[in-house]
Amino acid sequence: MENEAGALSRVAGLFSARGYNIESLSVAPTEDPTLSRMTLVTSGSDEVIEQVTKQLNKLIEVVKVIDLSDGNHIERELMLVKVKAVGADRDEIKRLADIFRGCIIDVTDKSYTIEVTGTSSKLDAFLEAIDNSAVLETVRTGASGIGRGDWVLKV
Amino acid sequence: MNEELTGAEITIRCLQAEGVDCIFGYPGGAVLFIYDELFKQDKVRHILVRHEQAAVHAADGYARSSNKVGVALVTSGPGVTNAVTGIATAYMDSIPMVVISGQVPTNAIGLDAFQEVDTVGITRPCVKHNFLVNDISELAITIKKAFYIAATGRPGPVLVDIPKDVTQQKMSFTYPEKVSMRSYNPVIRGNLKQVKKAVELILSAQRPVVYTGGGIILSDAAKQLTELVKMLDFPCTNTLMGLGGFPATDRQFIGMLGMHGTYEANMAMQYCDVLIAIGARFDDRVIGNPKHFYNENRKIIHIDIDPSSISKRVKVDIPIVGNVPDVLKELIKLLKSTKEDPDQTALAEWWKQIDLWRERDCLKFDRQSEIIKPQMVVEKLYEITKGDAFVTSDVGQHQMWAAQFYKFDKPRRWINSGGLGTMGFGMPAAMGVQLANPKGKVACITGEASIQMCIQELSTCKQYKLPLKIVNLNNRYMGMVRQWQEFFHGNRYAESYMDALPDFIKLAESYGHVGMRIERPEDVEGALQEAFKLKDQLVFLDFITDQAENVFPMVPGGKGLSEMILV
Numbered sequence: 039m040e041n042e043a044g045a046l047s048r049v050a051g052l053f054s055a056r057g058y059n060i061e062s063l064s065v066a067p068t069e070d071p072t073l074s075r076m077t078l079v080t081s082g083s084d085e086v087i088e089q090v091t092k093q094l095n096k097l098i099e100v101v102k103v104i105d106l107s108d109g110n111h112i113e114r115e116l117m118l119v120k121v122k123a124v125g126a127d128r129d130e131i132k133r134l135a136d137i138f139r140g141c142i143i144d145v146t147d148k149s150y151t152i153e154v155t156g157t158s159s160k161l162d163a164f165l166e167a168i169d170n171s172a173v174l175e176t177v178r179t180g181a182s183g184i185g186r187g188d189w190v191l192k193v
Numbered sequence: 194m195n196e197e198l199t200g201a202e203i204t205i206r207c208l209q210a211e212g213v214d215c216i217f218g219y220p221g222g223a224v225l226f227i228y229d230e231l232f233k234q235d236k237v238r239h240i241l242v243r244h245e246q247a248a249v250h251a252a253d254g255y256a257r258s259s260n261k262v263g264v265a266l267v268t269s270g271p272g273v274t275n276a277v278t279g280i281a282t283a284y285m286d287s288i289p290m291v292v293i294s295g296q297v298p299t300n301a302i303g304l305d306a307f308q309e310v311d312t313v314g315i316t317r318p319c320v321k322h323n324f325l326v327n328d329i330s331e332l333a334i335t336i337k338k339a340f341y342i343a344a345t346g347r348p349g350p351v352l353v354d355i356p357k358d359v360t361q362q363k364m365s366f367t368y369p370e371k372v373s374m375r376s377y378n379p380v381i382r383g384n385l386k387q388v389k390k391a392v393e394l395i396l397s398a399q400r401p402v403v404y405t406g407g408g409i410i411l412s413d414a415a416k417q418l419t420e421l422v423k424m425l426d427f428p429c430t431n432t433l434m435g436l437g438g439f440p441a442t443d444r445q446f447i448g449m450l451g452m453h454g455t456y457e458a459n460m461a462m463q464y465c466d467v468l469i470a471i472g473a474r475f476d477d478r479v480i481g482n483p484k485h486f487y488n489e490n491r492k493i494i495h496i497d498i499d500p501s502s503i504s505k506r507v508k509v510d511i512p513i514v515g516n517v518p519d520v521l522k523e524l525i526k527l528l529k530s531t532k533e534d535p536d537q538t539a540l541a542e543w544w545k546q547i548d549l550w551r552e553r554d555c556l557k558f559d560r561q562s563e564i565i566k567p568q569m570v571v572e573k574l575y576e577i578t579k580g581d582a583f584v585t586s587d588v589g590q591h592q593m594w595a596a597q598f599y600k601f602d603k604p605r606r607w608i609n610s611g612g613l614g615t616m617g618f619g620m621p622a623a624m625g626v627q628l629a630n631p632k633g634k635v636a637c638i639t640g641e642a643s644i645q646m647c648i649q650e651l652s653t654c655k656q657y658k659l660p661l662k663i664v665n666l667n668n669r670y671m672g673m674v675r676q677w678q679e680f681f682h683g684n685r686y687a688e689s690y691m692d693a694l695p696d697f698i699k700l701a702e703s704y705g706h707v708g709m710r711i712e713r714p715e716d717v718e719g720a721l722q723e724a725f726k727l728k729d730q731l732v733f734l735d736f737i738t739d740q741a742e743n744v745f746p747m748v749p750g751g752k753g754l755s756e757m758i759l760v
């Protein structure tokens with residue numbers, strides 16, 4: 039979509055006005071600074087998704103809408119988790135982070151901050167794997183998606 | 194080097210360049226510089242309304258009756274909030290309009306400044322698009338885009354919010370000749386493959402119906418529609434917004450369909466095997482209960498310029514996205530080039546069935562009544578104006594009677610608020626119609642409740658000598674509300690009686706107009722005749738009508754199209 043003030047609120051407003059749900063939304067300018075790319079995760083019946091697509095296309099600032107789930111695509115989300123890490127737990131948490139290919143990016147004597155990337159379900163799985171009471175804070179970006187292979191989204 | 198102009202001058206120059214001859218507005222602090230420039234020129238005429246809602250309705254009526262873009266000008270804060278009802282009304286009926294609003298200076302935005310509201314935020318859900326002009330360098334191109342977006346594709350209102358300091362700054366001015374936007378390219382021609390499929394389906398039809406709506410009027414496609422329907426000899430029904438798209442006096446016209454549509458139109462819609470929907474959006478007031486609609490099998494062709502209108506409430510078989518006149522031309526060409534015809538025996542059978550439904554005479558009313566029947570007033574109005582008036586209406590029973598009993602043979606003659614159903618629309622819209630059609634006869638069919646929602650505009654009519662004929666079907670009730678209470682709420686008429694009504698005659702006179710009260714059926718015709726003889730005067734005709742009359746047929750909420758309540 040056009041990288042203009044207000045474009046994001048039009049999308050968000052459309053979803054709330056028409057009762058569609060937004061599971062996550064992530065947006066930033068692209069290599070062409072006049073354009074932003076948004077990845078929006080929603081769910082609904084085929085009819086609802088068809089309407090969502092058409093309604094998004096109708097927004098003047100939206101240049102192109104594609105449903106990534108129509109084809110092969112890659113999806114990644116970034117999560118930062120701050121966990122309680124004392125005593126023996128420290129090793130255990132480190133191991134778990136390794137299994138999920140997470141990195142510990144900040145350390146204190148009581149906590150770790152772990153960065154994990156992956157599909158949203160992988161991040162969910164990581165949170166499930168960690169002892170719930172150890173989690174102090176989480177922040178997630180929402181998914182970003184891109185098509186697989188040589189296929190390129192062009193405007 | 195071009196001369197340097199202020200933002201206010203640029204605004205007016207842009208309007209001139211767009212060929213705008215008339216705008217409707219109300220001044221205030223944030224737009225004073227724009228008003229100052231209006232004052233200094235005489236190409237763009239400004240009509241001073243008495244309430245911003247009326248400015249927008251008038252611009253709307255102007256647009257509906259002329260196919261030009263309507264323009265309204267309002268100040269920031271309360272000026273804008275007053276305008277919102279008008280903007281939403283235009284949005285729901287897809288009316289091309291540009292609203293220019295003043296805004297507090299850019300350096301005051303966000304500081305809860307005097308008369309500041311988030312105009313772009315407030316209007317976002319009820320405009321096709323809106324802009325906040327942050328810098329004078331964007332002003333001309335933004336206004337250009339606004340007119341382009343408003344008038345193309347599925348039309349709609351576009352708002353341009355201009356901060357006061359932008360109207361003061363100076364810049365050299367050239368009006369862009371063209372505008373192109375990578376993110377906005379409305380489709381014109383339909384996909385030929387789809388049109389071919391449509392032709393095949395049309396040729397296979399046994400019980401066809403052509404169902405058309407506002408899209409025919411908005412795209413000026415009445416001619417092509419009439420040609421298509423005539424060449425196929427198919428029955429044609431119009432939505433409330435589509436009336437006049439096909440001549441109502443033609444044998445093939447089976448009336449309006451929907452909640453208060455005719456028996457024959459609703460039955461034909463329910464039992465057809467091929468439905469050709471053109472510029473109509475399967476509104477809930479048209480289809481009734483969609484589940485019930487699905488009880489019968491039919492194939493549907495749907496032509497619409499807005500993909501999101503297609504398969505929104507009713508799944509269709511052959512969608513064609515495109516501009517109605519272009520698609521119809523293609524369709525007619527293809528039909529002419531095929532040697533085949535639809536099955537004529539089946540079609541004759543179908544017409545026989547439709548004529549049987551017609552015999553039900555679903556619009557009958559008591560013509561011997563001692564009290565004035567509202568339907569009769571509309572019929573007389575039709576006769577006296579020879580079907581050639583511009584008729585606006587408000588919202589309620591009177592609106593439905595106007596739609597049922599005034600036979601519109603031409604497009605852009607019937608002007609009403611269908612999608613939002615805005616009481617107060619009728620008179621200001623009629624002002625816009627009269628200004629766009631100075632020689633036209635303009636009648637506003639209204640009710641005693643609706644007319645009071647913008648009654649202040651009698652003053653505007655006086656100032657600009659607008660000789661409207663206000664046909665007030667005065668039943669002393671919010672009749673449409675009363676009807677629902679009678680049918681569905683056990684006759685409990687909660688707050689629907691219009692107590693303490695003004696003396697409309699004296700009221701009209703106090704504004705310098707003519708007022709007439711008509712209480713007996715035998716006086717209806719004479720009064721209307723007299724009113725239309727007073728060519729230069731607004732006449733307020735207060736018809737005291739039957740309080741208990743109801744609108745029939747009626748498809749109750751949640752019921753199917755064929756489950757009408759009939760007289």
Ligand SMILES: Cc1cc2nc3c(=O)[nH]c(=O)nc-3n(C[C@H](O)[C@H](O)[C@H](O)COP(=O)(O)OP(=O)(O)OC[C@H]3O[C@@H](n4cnc5c(N)ncnc54)[C@H](O)[C@@H]3O)c2cc1C
Pocket residue numbers: 285286287346347348405406407408409411412431432433434435449450451452453454471472473474475476478479496497498499502515516517518588589592610611612613614615673
């Ligand atoms: C009290 C009350 C009672 C009502 N009862 C009824 C009733 O009994 N029957 C009834 O029909 N309505 C009734 N209505 C009106 C109803 O609410 C809707 O406004 C109306 O039915 C919609 O009409 P439409 O389908 O023609 O759509 P419109 O709102 O006129 O929409 C036009 C359609 O045409 C498309 N279009 C626009 N331009 C083009 C183009 N250039 N090319 C192709 N397509 C184009 C648009 O995308 C849109 O889909 C009632 C309203 C009120 C207030």
Ligand SMILES: Cc1ncc(C[n+]2csc(CCOP(=O)(O)OP(=O)(O)O)c2C)c(N)n1
Pocket residue numbers: 587588589590591592614615616617639640641642643644666668670671672673674
């Ligand atoms: C602004 C607004 N408020 C409320 C309504 C709900 N409403 C629809 S019809 C109606 C009554 C209209 O009464 P009147 O103008 O006397 O017309 P009648 O039905 O009696 O012909 C009302 C209150 C509306 N459509 N618009």
Ligand SMILES: [Mg+2]
Pocket residue numbers: 589640641642666667668669670671672
């Ligand atoms: Mg009334």
